[in-house]
Amino acid sequence: MIDVHAVTIDYGQGEQTVRAVENVSFHLDKGKSLALIGPSGCGKTSLLFALSGLLYPRSGRITMGGEEVNTPRRDVALILQNAGLLPWKTVWQNANLSLLLNGEFPQQNAAEVLAHLGLDSVMKRFPAELSEGMKRRVGIARALSTSPSVLLMDEPLASLDTLTREKIQDLFLNLWHEHGFSLILVTHNIEEAAFLGQRIIVFTDRPARISAIVDNPQMGALDYRERSPFQAVMSQLREALEA
């Protein structure tokens, strides 16, 4: 359903061109999950921005459901590294930003999502009054508010403590099973990639090129972290990254 064909992304013109992504191709079927992992600064965010229609590749094509992606789409939600919350809007406004921008009024569903994420008691607060973990959950609520068919996430859990991080990873897994969206997760955390990615693409240093593809068909259970395939996938990833 998502098709990335020979995508190359450059910043700038002429001699000062910085190539961030080079000749990357992959395919993701509807409802599947994919993790993208690579060294810091290799071009992962750039690729994700191209997937969300925020920037254009220099060459190559990205299509979703057969349509070329060249502008943000309503059925694709993006969660940014710091959750992308606006400090001047309340939790409720942030969580329903996509709807409000569209002139729609949040439905019952929105309140349920917030309650499900444990945010119902803080809806009138501003982001400055929330813990980091709560902020991420508001970001998740915002992404889910439009019932997207594709969820793109850029290191959504970076800089969280291990416990909060694992809790939210569990939450992602449940939401993915529940809502059936396709999931693309950018991370530089090996455990996160192995826990959430049915398939994991490993990138080289900048410019990002595909250096390995690791399949992870056994993922999907909450106790996957304690199982042996999880460990095996992690060591495969570690090897690929070190290569």
Place this chain on the structure above:
Amino acid sequence: MKRVLTYVISIAALLFAWEMASLAVNGINHALILPGPFDALSQVVKNAAELQRNFAASAWRLILAIFISLATAMPLGLLIGREPTLDRFFSPIIYITYPIPQVALILFLFVVFGTGSATKVAMVALALFFQILVSARGAAKNIDEEYITSVLSAGASRWQVYWHVVLPATLPQILTSVRVSIGLGIAFLYIAETRAALGTGLGSFINKHMLFSRDRAFAGIIAMAILGLLLYIAVDVIERIICRWKYVKKMPLK
């Protein structure tokens, strides 16, 4: 309550320093050169009616000038800060015109437009225009790109980016420049009001009495200070209302 008390204490300290300075200056010169705060304050009471009239004249000129410059410089500054094409065109113009001391234009404006209120307002507005333009532009350039990306990915149009991100993100800095503008505006207004013979306003009141009844002139200066203080308080109140998100973070209890 605590805030009121600190205000009272700091004002008392200021009056005390003024009294000391006045005693020292007058003592050294053996003449009444710098009136003390109590002489000046009693003149405020004695000249209440005349001061009130001039206060009103100055206040509305200043407020009008601030509004005019805000209404023009803020949108222009935000646009220039966000749209590179506009920036390339306007920035050289700003760099050349900003450092020109706008005071130099006062006499010119008087010659062209006469010495009425409109010219004085225009004078102050012109000076504040640059102040606000430059700070709005700077604030708009410094917006965290993550906010922009965030609303764009949520499907915002260009104008929604301005309304939901650029404006709220820059408001605190713009209000700070409005605070600076109050001080600057009072200085410019004073100059403009004193340059016009027989005008109204606190500037002309102060000027008129400076030579022969200095305690009255200082009563006028106190009135100008009060004007500035009231406007500062107004900006603070406005900021607390429209930038409420900035003040929600509470300090941890000790």
